[in-house]
Amino acid sequence: MVKYDYDVLYIGAGHATFDGAAPLAKTGVKVGVIESGLIGGTCPNRGCNAKITLDEPVKIVREAERMGDVFEGDLKINWTQNIVHKQEIIENLPQELTKRLENSGATIIKGHATFKNNHTVVVDNMREITAEKIVITTGLRPHRLNILGTELAHDSEEFMNLKKLPEKIVIVGSGYIGMEFATMANAAGAQVTVMLHSDKVLRNFYQPYVKMVVDDLGRRGVKFIENSRVQSFEKIGTNYQVNYGDNQKLTTDWILDATGRIPNLDKLDLDNIGIKYDKTGVFVNNYLQTNIDNIYAAGDIVANNLPKVTPAAYFESKYLMQLFSGQTTEPIDMPIVPSVVFTSPRIAKAGISVEEAEKKGYQVSENDLENYWYYKVDKETIAQSKQIHDEAGHLVGVTEISDQAQDAVNALLPAIEFKLDPQQIGRLTSLFPTIGYAAWHRA
Numbered sequence: 001m002v003k004y005d006y007d008v009l010y011i012g013a014g015h016a017t018f019d020g021a022a023p024l025a026k027t028g029v030k031v032g033v034i035e036s037g038l039i040g041g042t043c044p045n046r047g048c049n050a051k052i053t054l055d056e057p058v059k060i061v062r063e064a065e066r067m068g069d070v071f072e073g074d075l076k077i078n079w080t081q082n083i084v085h086k087q088e089i090i091e092n093l094p095q096e097l098t099k100r101l102e103n104s105g106a107t108i109i110k111g112h113a114t115f116k117n118n119h120t121v122v123v124d125n126m127r128e129i130t131a132e133k134i135v136i137t138t139g140l141r142p143h144r145l146n147i148l149g150t151e152l153a154h155d156s157e158e159f160m161n162l163k164k165l166p167e168k169i170v171i172v173g174s175g176y177i178g179m180e181f182a183t184m185a186n187a188a189g190a191q192v193t194v195m196l197h198s199d200k201v202l203r204n205f206y207q208p209y210v211k212m213v214v215d216d217l218g219r220r221g222v223k224f225i226e227n228s229r230v231q232s233f234e235k236i237g238t239n240y241q242v243n244y245g246d247n248q249k250l251t252t253d254w255i256l257d258a259t260g261r262i263p264n265l266d267k268l269d270l271d272n273i274g275i276k277y278d279k280t281g282v283f284v285n286n287y288l289q290t291n292i293d294n295i296y297a298a299g300d301i302v303a304n305n306l307p308k309v310t311p312a313a314y315f316e317s318k319y320l321m322q323l324f325s326g327q328t329t330e331p332i333d334m335p336i337v338p339s340v341v342f343t344s345p346r347i348a349k350a351g352i353s354v355e356e357a358e359k360k361g362y363q364v365s366e367n368d369l370e371n372y373w374y375y376k377v378d379k380e381t382i383a384q385s386k387q388i389h390d391e392a393g394h395l396v397g398v399t400e401i402s403d404q405a406q407d408a409v410n411a412l413l414p415a416i417e418f419k420l421d422p423q424q425i426g427r428l429t430s431l432f433p434t435i436g437y438a439a440w441h442r443a
C-alpha cells in the first residue's frame with residue numbers, strides 16, 4: 001500500500017534541490033519539488049548566472065584599458081544592451097531546469113509550502129501533500145534595513161533588471177554584493193558611493209588584497225564611507241536622500257540595500273512541528289538531518305559556517321541523492337568549498353586562510369604574479385597570490401588577487417582537496433599556455 005504521495009519532497013527548487021533531485025528521481029525514487037517562484041531559484045535567475053553575464057563586459061573593458069595602445073579608441077559599456085544580453089542568457093534557464101527535473105521523473109508543484117506535520121505540507125493553504133522524507137531547501141532572501149524609508153531602497157535583483165543605469169548610486173553594505181555591484185556600476189559609468197557598517201570590506205577575504213581592490217575602485221571614483229551609520233532614506237523630488245552619521249546627508253538617484261541575506265524560514269510554519277533553527281538557518285546533523293528524523297535541509301538554508309555559495313548547495317544536494325538512493329550510509333564529508341568575489345580584479349581562495357596559516361606556523365609563500373610572463377600578456381598590474389603548505393609540504397590553502405584568480409584557484413583545488421604529494425603534482429600536465437599551467441609553474 002502506498003503510504004505517502006512522494007518518497008522525497010523538496011521545498012524549493014534551487015541548486016540545493018535540482019542537482020540531486022533529478023538524478024535521485026532517475027533511480028526510481030518518487031520525487032516531488034514545490035517551488036513558489038522560478039525553477040532554479042536564486043543562482044540562475046537572480047544570482048550567479050545573471051551577475052557573471054553583466055560582469056563580462058566589465059572584464060573586457062578593464063582588459064582593453066590595460067592593453068592601452070594595442071586597441072584603438074575607447075570601449076564603453078552600453079548598459080541597456082548589457083541587460084538585454086543578460087536576459088537572453090538567463091530567460092530559458094527555468095524551462096531547461098524544469099525539463100531536466102521532469103524528464104528524470106520528478107514532479108513539480110507550483111506554490112508556497114508550509115508544514116502541517118512531519119509528513120505533510122500544505123501548498124498555498126489549499127493542497128495537502130505527503131512524503132516520507134522532506135528536504136528544506138528554501139534558501140535566503142535580501143535583508144532589508146529596518147530604518148525609515150527602507151522601502152525606497154532596492155535589492156540586487158532589481159539592480160540586475162535596471163534598463164537604464166542611474167547616474168548616482170548609493171550602495172549600503174560592503175560584502176560580496178556591495179563590492180561586485182559597485183564594480184559593475186562604476187565600470188558602466190555610474191557615480192558610486194559604498195556605505196560601510198564598520199571599516200571592513202569583504203570581511204572573509206584576505207584584507208591586504210581587499211585593500212588593493214578598494215584602492216583601485218577609489219582611484220576610479222568610487223567613494224567609501226566607513227562607519228556610516230545609515231539612519232534613513234527620504235524621497236526629495238525625483239531624488240533620494242540618505243541620512244547617515246551625525247546629521248550627514250547624501251543625494252542620489254538610486255539606493256541598493258546590500259546588507260546581507262536572511263533565511264526563508266518564517267513562512268514555513270516550522271514551529272508547527274518543532275524543527276530547531278535560529279536566525280542563520282536550520283540546524284542539521286552530519287547527515288543534513290534536522291532534529292525531526294524524516295526532515296532534512298540543504299544549501300543556503302542550513303545554519304553552518306560554510307560560505308553561502310552554489311558549490312556548497314550542489315555538493316549537499318548530491319550527498320542527499322546518494323543517501324536517499326542507498327548509495328551511501330556515511331555522514332557527509334564536506335570537501336573544501338572555494339569562494340571568489342567577482343570584483344575586477346577578483347579575489348579567490350580555497351582551503352586554509354593566510355590568517356589561520358600564520359597562527360599554525362605553516363609556510364606561506366608569496367607570488368608577485370605581475371612579474372610572471374603569462375600575467376603580462378594581458379598586462380595585469382594587480383596580481384598576487386599566497387600559497388600555504390603544511391609541515392609535510394602539502395598545499396593546504398591558496399588566495400589570489402588577479403583577473404584570473406578564480407581559474408588559478410580551480411586549477412590548484414584538486415591538490416588541496418586530495419592532499420596530493422609532489423610526485424602526484426608532477427603528473428599534472430596542464431595545457432600550455434593557460435592559467436592552469438601558470439598556477440603550478442610560476443617563475
Ligand SMILES: Cc1cc2nc3c(=O)[nH]c(=O)nc-3n(C[C@H](O)[C@H](O)[C@H](O)COP(=O)(O)OP(=O)(O)OC[C@H]3O[C@@H](n4cnc5c(N)ncnc54)[C@H](O)[C@@H]3O)c2cc1C
Nearest residue numbers: 012014015016036041042043047113138139299300309310
Ligand atoms: C546577487 C547574487 C549573486 C551570487 N553570486 C554567486 C556566485 O557568483 N557564485 C556562487 O557560488 N554563489 C553566488 N550566489 C549565491 C548562490 O546564488 C546561492 O548560494 C545558491 O543559489 C543557493 O541555492 P539554494 O538552493 O540553497 O537556494 P535558492 O537558490 O535561493 O533556492 C531556494 C528556493 O526556495 C524557494 N522557496 C522559498 N520558500 C519556499 C516555500 N515556502 N515554498 C516553496 N518554495 C520556496 C525560493 O523561491 C527559491 O527558489 C549569489 C547570490 C546572489 C543573491
Ligand SMILES: NC(=O)c1ccc[n+]([C@@H]2O[C@H](COP(=O)([O-])OP(=O)(O)OC[C@H]3O[C@@H](n4cnc5c(N)ncnc54)[C@H](O)[C@@H]3O)[C@@H](O)[C@H]2O)c1
Nearest residue numbers: 173174175176177178196197258259260261308309340341
Ligand atoms: N561571488 C559569490 O560567490 C557571491 C556573490 C554575491 C552574493 N553571494 C552570496 O550572497 C550572500 C549575500 O551577499 P551580501 O553581500 O548581501 O552579504 P554579505 O554578508 O557578504 O555582506 C553584507 C554587508 O552588509 C553590511 N551591513 C550589514 N548591516 C549593515 C548596516 N546596517 N549598514 C551598513 N552595512 C551593513 C555588512 O557589514 C556586510 O559588509 C553572501 O553571503 C554570499 O554567500 C555570493
